Amino acid sequence: MRYPDTYYRRTMADAKTRPALAGTLECDTLIVGGGLAGLTTALQLARAGVSVVVLEAESVGFGASGRNGGFVSPGFATGSEAIARAAGPDNARALHLLSIEGVDFVRETIRTLGIADAHVQPGIMSVLRQDGGDSLKTYADAMRRDYDYTLEFLGKDAVRSHLKTDRYFQALRDPNAFHMHPLNYLRAVAAEIERLGGQIFEGSAVTRCALDGAEKQAHTANGLVKARRVVFTTGGYTGSxxxxxxxxFLPIATYVMLTEPAPELIRTAIATRDAIGDNRRAGDYYRLVENGERILWGGRITTRAASPAALARELRRxxxxTYPQLKPLKTELAWSGLMSYARHLMPQIGEMQPGVWHCTAFGGHGLNTTAIGGKLVAEALLGQSDRYRLFKPFGLVWAGGYAGLATAQLTYWKLQAQDWWRERAA
Incomplete structure (x- = not known):
């Protein structure tokens, strides 16, 4: 098994490397962070003819944006009731519609740019680990009534015809959601930004900045960018x-493994190309890749660095x-990445001070919300909308530091225990 290589990097279609910043540049808008939020913001600004520079400390898609599970589906990391309590029912509805728009935005970007290497596969199935079909039907009815959004209910027999395990009961299938190769998507977006005149520099960590004046300045080891506006989109890799x-925010690590190629063995367990996620808060998510040759399986979180090898053993277990017939299947790769979680579990999007914006904290449900977050920031900068204000109730509240990390880890272990007891009682 190899670490910390990732499947996405190994299979990326565009291996272009970009130079580090050297010298002084001036632009209208500087983006700090070359993940999905930053590149989406830059794409929309470049499309509008705005001069934009992106500074990335590592390489495009290095962080969680480029090595996650690849799921693109509506929703946020927290539930609708918690969102409604903080923002009110009308704004909660508007926020959920934004999350649907994020899915559509990513799909439309893939279509418009012809990103065949994103390997889009429609369908995500959310499965129950306990018998509870009535609750799923109620939820599907509410989504159809409130959002005109169709979810397909699958009974136990239908679920088990696709997923050969007695661990799953009913499910909801989202035919509008999809899964993809996130790093290939990001790198295609980066290429489009450059085609439109934007500039992207890799290996260019910002070491210090001056943000209080009308002209913002960001220094790297060998360069300086002067801009009218700065957008920070650094996610789980945000420094001080x-x-x-x-x-x-809290930097939370998540883990993914990739199996060896064994399509015939895999078909004895998984007979669908849909991506799968279970209903446990501490749950698993997985999908077939390379035309069903391998399984990409993710799950587990930690609040401190942990060995990918040890976590891969847990994921494999x-x-x-779940699928005892897969015991002969070997693990080939495993990797981890840092996500950013706010205490309220919602994205943090807004203007910290005049001309200084942030777009971060997408952990747990990032590909749709990160894309729409970047789009909203661009709309605000272009004077097209103030929709970013919907996220005002979810501001830059202190996440608790080391105590917050400890609390998050204890909460995760508590949720794991609750999941375990709930399944045993089923």
């Missing part, structure tokens, strides 16, 4: 450069207890 931003 902007303390207010650093203190407002979860896979083989």
């Amino acid at each position: 450069l902007v303390g207010k931003l650093k203190r407002a 979860e896979m083989t207890t």
Whole structure:
């Protein structure tokens, strides 16, 4: 098994490397962070003819944006009731519609740019680990009534005809959602930004900045960017450069493994190309890749660095207890990445001070919400809308520092225990 190589990097279609910043540049808008939020913001600005520079400390898609599970589906990391309590029912509805728009935006970007290497596969199935079909039907009815959004209900027999395990009961299938190769998507977006005149520099971490004046300045090891506006989109890899931003989220590690190629064995367990996620808060998510040759399986979170090898063993144990017939299947790769979680589990999008914006904290449900977050920031900068204000109730609140990390880890272990007891009682 190899670490920390990732399947996405190994299979990326565009291996272009970009130079580090050297010298002084001037632009209208500087984006700090070359993940999905930053590149989406840059794409929309470049499409409008705005001069934009992106500074990425590593390489395009290095963080969670480029090595996640690849699921693109509506929703946020927290539930609709919690969102309604904080933002009110009308704004909660508007926020959910934004999350649907994020899915459509990613799909339309793939279509418009012809990103065949994104390997889009429609369909995500959310499965229950306990018998509870009535609750799923009620939820599907509410989504159809409130959002004109169709979810397909699958009974136990239908679920088990696709997923050969007695661990699953009923499911909802979302035919509008899809899964894809996120790094290939990101790198195609980066190429389009450059085609439109935007500039992207890799290996260009911002070491210090001056943000209080009308002209913002960001220094790297060998360069300087002067801009009218700055957008920070650094996610789980945010450093201490902007303390207010650093203190407002928790860096949470998640883990993914990839199996060896064994299509015939895999078909004895998984007879669908839909991506799968279970209903546990501490649950698993997985999908077939390379035309069903392999399984990409993710799950588990930690609040401190952990060995990918050890976590891969846990993920494999979860896979083989769900599908005992897959015990002969070997793990080939495993990797981890940092996500950013706010205390309220919602994205943090807004203007910290005049001309200084942030778009971060998408952990747990990132590909749709990160894309729409970048689009909203671009709309605000272009004077097209103030829809970003829908996220005002979810601001840059202190995440608790080391105590917050400890609380998050204890909460995760508690949820794992609750999941375990709930399944045993089923």
